[in-house]
Amino acid sequence: MFNLLEKIQSPDDLKPLSRLQLGQLADELRNYILHTVSRTGGHLSSNLGTVELTVALHSVFQTPHDRIVWDVGHQSYAHKILTGRREQMSGLRQAGGISGFPKRSESIYDNFGTAHSSTSISAALGMAVASRNANVKRQHIAVIGDGAMTAGMAFEALNNAGVTPDINLLVILNDNDMSISPPVGALNKYLTRLMSGSLAKEAHDLGKAVLEHLPSPVMDLARKFRGHAKGILGPATLFEELGFNYSGPIDGHDLDSLLPTLENLRDLGGLQFLHVITKKGQGYKLAEADPVLYHGPGKFDPSVGIVPKQGASKATFTQVFGQWICDMAEQDEKLMGITPAMREGSGLVEFEQRFPKRYFDVGIAEQHAVTFAAGIACEDFKPVVAIYSTFLQRGYDQFIHDVALQNLDVTFALDRAGIVGADGATHAGNYDIAYLRCVPNMVVATPSDENEARLLLSTCYAHPGPASVRYPRGAGVGAEIETGLRTVAIGKAVVKRQASGLQVASAPVIAEQVKREPVTAEQASRVKVTSTPATGEQSVSATGEQSASKHQRSQKRLALLAFGTLLPAALQAGEALDATVVDMRFVKPLDEELLRELAQTHDGFVTIEEGCIMGGAGSAVTEFLHAQQISTPVLQLGLLDQFIDHGDQAVILSQLGLDGAGIERQARAYFAG
Numbered sequence: 204m205f206n207l208l209e210k211i212q213s214p215d216d217l218k219p220l221s222r223l224q225l226g227q228l229a230d231e232l233r234n235y236i237l238h239t240v241s242r243t244g245g246h247l248s249s250n251l252g253t254v255e256l257t258v259a260l261h262s263v264f265q266t267p268h269d270r271i272v273w274d275v276g277h278q279s280y281a282h283k284i285l286t287g288r289r290e291q292m293s294g295l296r297q298a299g300g301i302s303g304f305p306k307r308s309e310s311i312y313d314n315f316g317t318a319h320s321s322t323s324i325s326a327a328l329g330m331a332v333a334s335r336n337a338n339v340k341r342q343h344i345a346v347i348g349d350g351a352m353t354a355g356m357a358f359e360a361l362n363n364a365g366v367t368p369d370i371n372l373l374v375i376l377n378d379n380d381m382s383i384s385p386p387v388g389a390l391n392k393y394l395t396r397l398m399s400g401s402l403a404k405e406a407h408d409l410g411k412a413v414l415e416h417l418p419s420p421v422m423d424l425a426r427k428f429r430g431h432a433k434g435i436l437g438p439a440t441l442f443e444e445l446g447f448n449y450s451g452p453i454d455g456h457d458l459d460s461l462l463p464t465l466e467n468l469r470d471l472g473g474l475q476f477l478h479v480i481t482k483k484g485q486g487y488k489l490a491e492a493d494p495v496l497y498h499g500p501g502k503f504d505p506s507v508g509i510v511p512k513q514g515a516s517k518a519t520f521t522q523v524f525g526q527w528i529c530d531m532a533e534q535d536e537k538l539m540g541i542t543p544a545m546r547e548g549s550g551l552v553e554f555e556q557r558f559p560k561r562y563f564d565v566g567i568a569e570q571h572a573v574t575f576a577a578g579i580a581c582e583d584f585k586p587v588v589a590i591y592s593t594f595l596q597r598g599y600d601q602f603i604h605d606v607a608l609q610n611l612d613v614t615f616a617l618d619r620a621g622i623v624g625a626d627g628a629t630h631a632g633n634y635d636i637a638y639l640r641c642v643p644n645m646v647v648a649t650p651s652d653e654n655e656a657r658l659l660l661s662t663c664y665a666h667p668g669p670a671s672v673r674y675p676r677g678a679g680v681g682a683e684i685e686t687g688l689r690t691v692a693i694g695k696a697v698v699k700r701q702a703s704g705l706q707v708a709s710a711p712v713i714a715e716q717v718k719r720e721p722v723t724a725e726q727a728s729r730v731k732v733t734s735t736p737a738t739g740e741q742s743v744s745a746t747g748e749q750s751a752s753k754h755q756r757s758q759k760r761l762a763l764l765a766f767g768t769l770l771p772a773a774l775q776a777g778e779a780l781d782a783t784v785v786d787m788r789f790v791k792p793l794d795e796e797l798l799r800e801l802a803q804t805h806d807g808f809v810t811i812e813e814g815c816i817m818g819g820a821g822s823a824v825t826e827f828l829h830a831q832q833i834s835t836p837v838l839q840l841g842l843l844d845q846f847i848d849h850g851d852q853a854v855i856l857s858q859l860g861l862d863g864a865g866i867e868r869q870a871r872a873y874f875a876g
Contacts, residue, residue, distance in 0.1 A: 205231045213287055214261035214312075225458055229258050233486045235289070236280050237505050243295045244501040244625065245303050246277035248483040248494040249348075252379050252455075256346070256479060257281035259461040263469055264342055270314040270330050274323035274347040276304035277499075278377070286312035296625035298850030304629060318629030319597065320567045321354030323347050324374055328360050331370040342371050342469055349378045350544060353566030364474060365446030373468055373475045374442075378452065379483045379494075442476040451478030456485055495547055517681040520674035523653045524616050525550030527660050528587060531688060532558050538664075539579050539586045541565065543572040549589035549618055569594050573601035573613075580611040585664065591619040592632025592673060603642055606669050610644045614664045620673035621767070621813035622842075622856060627849030632673070633842050636766070637818030639671055640791045646670035646693060647791040649767035649812070649820070652682040659788065662690040675768055675813065677852070694792035699770065700777045700784040702760050705804060759806035759874045763866070766790055766812040766820040772856075773811050775863025780870060782809075790820045793827055802828065802835040809838045809870050813861065816841040838873040840866060 207224060208231040210216060220228065233254045240247045258281070260271060266286075273279040283301065284292060288310065294300025305313040315326045323345035331343040351357060364372055442449045450468065453460045461479075468475045483498075484490025489508040490497035496509060503509045532538045532554065540558070542549050544567045555562040565572045569590065576586035595602065595617060606613050620632040640647045648663055648671065650656040656674050663670035697711055761782040765773040770786050777784035783805065787794065801808070810821030821839030828835060840861060847855060856862055860869050 205235055207231055208235055208284070208289070211285055211289070214266050214285055217258070217262045217285070220262070222458060222462065225258055225262060225462075229255050229458065230486075232258065232281050232284060235284065235292075237487055239292045239295065240280070240500070241503050241505045243293065243297065244499075245295050246280070246499050247487075248490045248497045249278040249379075250280040251487055251490055252481045252483045252485045253278040253346075253377060254281050254485070255456045255458055255461060256375070256377065256481065257285065259458060259465055260344065260346075261285050263462060263465040264344065267312045267314065269342040269344065270327065271312075271344045271346065272315045272323040272327045272330075273305050273317055274345065274351045275320045276317035278346075278348075279305050282312070283310070286310055296627070296849050298848070298854060300849075302627055302849060303625065304627075316629070318626070319594070320351040321347070321356045323351075324357055324360035324364070324372075327372055327374075328364050328367065328370070331372045332367060335370050340371075342373060342472070344373045344375060346375045346377055349376060350567055352376060353544070354568050355570065361442070361445045361447070370474070371472045373477065374447065375477045375479055376451075377455065377479055377481055379481045447474045447476035449476045449478065452480045453478070455479035455481035517678035518653055518684065519678045520653060520656055520676075521548070521550040521618055523656050523684060524589065524618070524660065524674070525553055527657050527688075528554050528589070528616075529557055530686075531587075531661065531664060532561060534688060535585065537584045539563065539576075539584050540589065541572055541576050541579075541586055542589045543567055543569045543594060545589070545591065545594075545618075548591070549616070551589055569597040570601050573598035574605045576613045577601070577605040577609065577611050580606075580613050581609075585612055585614070587614045587616060587664065589616045589618065591630070592617045592621075592635040593619065593623075593630050595635065596638070599638060602639075602669075607642045607644050610668050612667050613669050614660075614666075615669070615671040616660065617671055617673040619676045621675045622847065622852045623676050624852040624855075625849050628846035631847055632675075633813075633815050633847070635671065635673055636790055636812065636814040636820055637822075640820075640823060641818065642669075644668050645791055646789070648672045648789050649787065650674060651765065651768055651770035651786045651788075653679040654682045654684045655786070655788070657684055658689065658691050661688045662693060665690050666693060673767065675852075679768060680771055691788070694789050694794055696764075696788050696794040696797050697786045698783065698797075699765075699786050700774060700782075702762075702783045702805075703781050705760070705783060760804070761807050761809055761870060761874060762801045762805040763809045763811060763870075764820075764824060766810070766814075769811050769813050769856075769861055772861060772863045772866055776866035776870065779863070779867045782870075787820070790823055793823055795827060798824065798827060799831070799833070802833045805835065807836045807838065807874050809840060809866065809873075811861070811866060812841040813856070814841055815844070817844055836874070838870060840869060 207228050211228070217225070233251055236250050264271070273282065288301055291301045296303040301309060304318040305316055307313055307316050314330070317323065324347060327343040327345035334341050334343070347357060448471070450464065453464055455461065464477065468477060482491060483494035500509055528540055539561050540551055540554050541563045542551055543565055546552055546555060546564055551562065565575055572588060572590065576588050579586040595615065617632065617635055619630065620635060623630045623632065636647060639645055646663055646666055646668065648659040650659045650672060656672065659672050663672050761780055763773045763777050763782050763784045764787050765784065766787045773784050776782070783801065785797070808824060810824050812820040814820065816839050819841055821837065821841060825837050825839070828837065842859065857865060860866065
């Protein structure tokens with residue numbers, strides 16, 4: 204089935220292959236990607252669309268001496284397979300396995316780590332300048348999609364490249380008329396018009412046929428004439444105005460076009476821009492018909508396709524947000540929904556359908572999305588920016604300067620907060636608590652379940668200033684979700700469990716059963732050693748054994764302060780420790796009155812958050828206590844000062860000691876004696 208592919212150990216093995224063999228290799232490669240991703244999950248449509256382009260690049264260029272930078276990188280599976288990682292694909296995006304994105308530490312062929320979009324041209328340009336200054340002759344190739352070209356950073360790099368002398372830089376625009384969500388904006392319309400212009404196409408085909416039979420000196424002259432003729436035959440290309448020699452568009456699935464074109468551009472050197480037309484999902488009819496559905500599927504049977512799960516399932520936090528914004532928009536005509544090219548991922552499909560004039564997909568342009576929202580807020584409308592935690596990082600200056608500084612009424616719905624699982628460190632939403640709470644005028648909310656997410660979205664939306672609500676990827680505990688749009692008091696926590704013989708007066712007590720998905724035996728077996736963040740001490744948990752002190756009552760009365768969806772784990776630990784457990788709800792403002800009371804009645808605090816410890820919610824608590832000269836000791840539990848690799852979310856949390864058993868163990872160790 205993969206006879207030729209199995210012989211490829213590195214790109215050097217492509218060099219002796221004939222054109223016919225390269226076509227066979229592309230077919231085998233496409234089938235192998237489908238075979239692999241159907242078993243591991245991962246990015247499918249984008250990878251099926253770049254098979255021939257990848258084969259051609261590694262066949263024509265001398266990698267890794269020549270540098271290839273894959274923008275975003277969710278189209279790099281063929282590249283990984285051809286560069287010696289075929290057998291490792293079975294562990295794709297799994298703990299201990301290879302990443303779903305290019306990663307410098309993984310292979311010498313991964314010249315630049317990517318996962319966020321629109322960085323490739325800047326990185327390749329930097330490499331080109333370094334090569335020039337080191338007197339090293341090599342080619343530098345940036346492969347960027349039409350969706351990623353909507354970001355300002357891509358044009359900043361093109362603009363800079365146009366005035367940078369004596370470099371070799373080839374930008375390949377992989378135009379598949381599709382990012383994750385359908386592409387938007389004037390640039391996409393321009394590319395479509397350029398691609399579909401019949402006069403330009405006919406002139407291109409005729410010119411190609413004629414030039415193939417001309418001697419070299421005449422061909423050089425003809426190329427110069429062709430450059431001037433483009434302005435007559437079609438729209439003046441933006442890329443040539445920026446200093447690039449524009450070629451294309453050509454069929455990105457036709458090796459007979461790709462191979463000679465890339466060879467010519469390699470030999471020409473300088474600033475080259477190649478426009479390639481590909482199709483997402485190429486070669487797999489189901490993915491071709493619905494590239495969004497097959498963008499990042501889980502495991503499935505390729506012969507059947509993706510089959511919707513039967514029976515009732517818990518709502519995801521994204522779905523809760525999607526329903527909330529529709530309900531709120533029905534009630535408030537001033538609500539505007541904004542997303543930076545993540546309509547499906549952020550749960551805005553129904554909102555776009557029901558409120559098209561109030562829905563704005565601004566493209567992969569997070570900086571613009573934030574300031575665009577600020578402008579809307581200046582005119583007394585109420586924008587809601589639906590954005591991943593990791594992507595708001597790209598609009599941080601705009602958040603501070605354009606929103607918070609002016610105290611504008613913008614609500615940020617932060618999806619994918621905390622551990623994200625298979626996407627790994629590049630997409631982890633670990634830092635939003637720390638980078639948002641330090642900004643004046645900000646409200647930072649951390650709902651503990653699906654219903655709390657709806658309550659706090661309504662609360663933050665009603666707040667006349669900047670506010671954020673963070674929630675994780677996937678489903679919650681299955682909490683019953685209210686249908687109304689009621690709000691709660693900003694900055695007030697809820698006591699979920701009280702230690703024996705203790706009454707907490709300053710916060711409401713909600714006694715309710717919170718469901719918790721148990722950690723499987725397989726997951727638990729992987730949790731061998733965990734660190735106590737506050738002390739650096741290690742404790743060992745033997746598989747299948749209970750802690751000897753599990754049922755012993757803690758000698759000290761503790762209050763567990765949970766910020767967000769680790770509340771069920773906190774409640775489990777609270778039962779074992781007979782501790783008070785508080786759903787803090789807000790990082791900013793804190794429930795200071797409750798903290799003062801708890802400090803008087805408890806011997807210590809444990810803060811629990813699915814975010815970075817440094818500067819996080821626990822830091823907010825310790826800062827408050829210090830300012831009040833309250834000496835209650837605090838154990839801060841959260842994400843350590845390290846990037847967290849890809850893997851199962853529940854397993855990672857267990858390994859970090861953020862499940863119920865881990866919280867109990869660390870609390871006992873820290874407050875012993």
